[in-house]
Amino acid sequence: MKEATYPIVTFLLFHELCLLLGLSVEYVTYLSTILTLLLCYSDKIRFFLLSKTISGDLLKVIDLSYANLRALQKIKLKTTQKLRVYVSLSGLLFPTVLGLMLGIYVIYRLPQYFIIYFLLFSFLTIAYNRFSIMVFEKGILVSLASSIITTVMLVLAVGTHYSLDSSTLFMLTYSVSALATLTGVDLLNLRYVTFFKTKSIIVGGYGVRDAIFLIPAISSITTRIVYSLITLLSYT
Structure with missing residues (x-):
């Protein structure tokens, strides 16, 4: 049911756009349907x-525990990535x-x-x-x-x-x-x-x-x- 809402919204959008362009009502439905199919199937393009x-700052928590002492410290590291x-x-x-x-x-x-x-x-x-x-x-x-x-x-x-x-x-x-x-x-x-x-x-x-x-x-x-x-x- 949820998946059906996306093409419906797309169709309604094209329907309104076609009406704004002044197209006759008899062509609006057909054109809206075609454009909806084209746009929905172009998701992977x-x-x-x-x-x-x-570059940016990366927050990281380091365990500094020793023996019976437990200690965690938050440090900020400079990172760079492509x-x-x-x-x-x-x-x-x-x-x-x-x-x-x-x-x-x-x-x-x-x-x-x-x-x-x-x-x-x-x-x-x-x-x-x-x-x-x-x-x-x-x-x-x-x-x-x-x-x-x-x-x-x-x-x-x-x-x-x-x-x-x-x-x-x-x-x-x-x-x-x-x-x-x-x-x-x-x-x-x-x-x-x-x-x-x-x-x-x-x-x-x-x-x-x-x-x-x-x-x-x-x-x-x-x-x-x-x-x-x-x-x-x-x-x-």
Whole structure:
């Protein structure tokens, strides 16, 4: 059941994007289905980005026990390692490029909201970073529920205050959320890589199951649905 949610979210995202492009309804379903299948099956496509030597502090506990005396001491060691960074097509490149394109479009069309865009991005970056944690052999984990709820409530407040239309709010939500996830969850947590002595990392490695794909997708879809309902109820 859980695995079925990922293609459903992907389909709904493409469905909304196709409607934004002004495509006729009869083609939206077919095109969304094809794009969903292509993106879901491209989970394993990864590209080498860079190889970099990084250094950092490694905390280690040393047993200094002697005879009947027990003593443990925590020391800090300087470590240096060569790290290879890969990026996922569906888990990083797609949401990042889409987020940038939607952000540029929104700012170009509504330049007066640039400060609002920047503030939303900054706040969500900090929030997502607080919701994330580095776990050994699993990578970076983040609370999807907390991230999505925070995003939806924040953007709904902005949209209601400035009376934005649902399409603009959808694009705004996806853009700030995608870029904030990349920055707050992935980039700001890279400094902890030295603690796990890994030789390579894959940014967005979970594909359509990765936070950088799911958080902006679910947040933008939810925001549009809720905001449309709020707007509809306000006119009745």
